[in-house]
Amino acid sequence: MAKVEWCYWAVFYLDENKRNCLTDCKKEVIMTRTNKYWKLYKATLEPHLSGTILGVKCPFCGKELEFYDPNSDWGGRRMYKLPIIKVKDKSTNQIHIVGSDSHDQLYINENGTISYYNLQNGEGTGGDYEFVGVDNEYEEGLIEMEDITKDNPIIKELSNKLEELEKLYYKVLFENIELKKNKANNL
Numbered sequence: 001m002a003k004v005e006w007c008y009w010a011v012f013y014l015d016e017n018k019r020n021c022l023t024d025c026k027k028e029v030i031m032t033r034t035n036k037y038w039k040l041y042k043a044t045l046e047p048h049l050s051g052t053i054l055g056v057k058c059p060f061c062g063k064e065l066e067f068y069d070p071n072s073d074w075g076g077r078r079m080y081k082l083p084i085i086k087v088k089d090k091s092t093n094q095i096h097i098v099g100s101d102s103h104d105q106l107y108i109n110e111n112g113t114i115s116y117y118n119l120q121n122g123e124g125t126g127g128d129y130e131f132v133g134v135d136n137e138y139e140e141g142l143i144e145m146e147d148i149t150k151d152n153p154i155i156k157e158l159s160n161k162l163e164e165l166e167k168l169y170y171k172v173l174f175e176n177i178e179l180k181k182n183k184a185n186n187l
Contacts, residue, residue: 005064006024006065007024007061009024009029010022011067014030017033018031024061025058025060044066083144083146086144087125089128104118116129
C-alpha cells in the first residue's frame with residue numbers, strides 16, 4: 001500500500017464568498033464560490049468511508065488535498081480523538097483506565113447511558129465504582145480525549161500491521177488463482 005502524501009491548505013475567512021488559502025506547497029490562493037479552487041474544496045467534503053481518500057489532488061504539487069482551519073481549537077490537520085474512560089473503586093480510591101484490566105466491561109443501559117461492570121467482583125457504576133472525569137474552565141466531569149494522529153507510534157504500528165496483512169492477503173489470493181489455473185490446465 002502506497003503512502004499517501006498530503007498538501008494541506010490553511011483556509012482563512014475573508015467574507016461569505018471569499019477565502020484566502022495558504023498551501024503546503026508555498027502557494028497563496030484566493031478561493032471564491034465561482035472558481036475552480038472552491039470546487040476542489042467542495043469535493044473534499046463529499047461523504048466517504050473513514051480511512052479512505054477521495055482522490056482530490058492539489059493542482060500545484062499533485063498531492064492529496066486537505067483543507068483546514070488553522071484557527072480551530074485543534075490547530076488544523078487531520079486529528080482523531082479517542083476517549084480515555086477511567087473508573088474509581090470507591091472502597092480503595094484506586095483509579096484505572098477501563099480496558100486495562102481483563103475484568104473490565106462497558107455496556108449500554110436500557111436508558112442509553114454507558115455503565116461500567118467489573119466481571120471479577122460483580123460490581124459497577126451505581127455500586128462500588130464511579131466514572132472519573134476531568135474538569136476544564138467551562139465544565140466538570142468530562143471524559144478525557146486523547147489526540148491520535150498518523151505520527152502516534154501506536155497508529156503507525158497498527159498501520160504497518162494492516163499493510164502486512166494486506167500484502168499477505170494478496171499473496172494468498174494470487175497463489176489461489178495460480179492453483180486454480182494449474183488445475184484447469186491439468187484437466
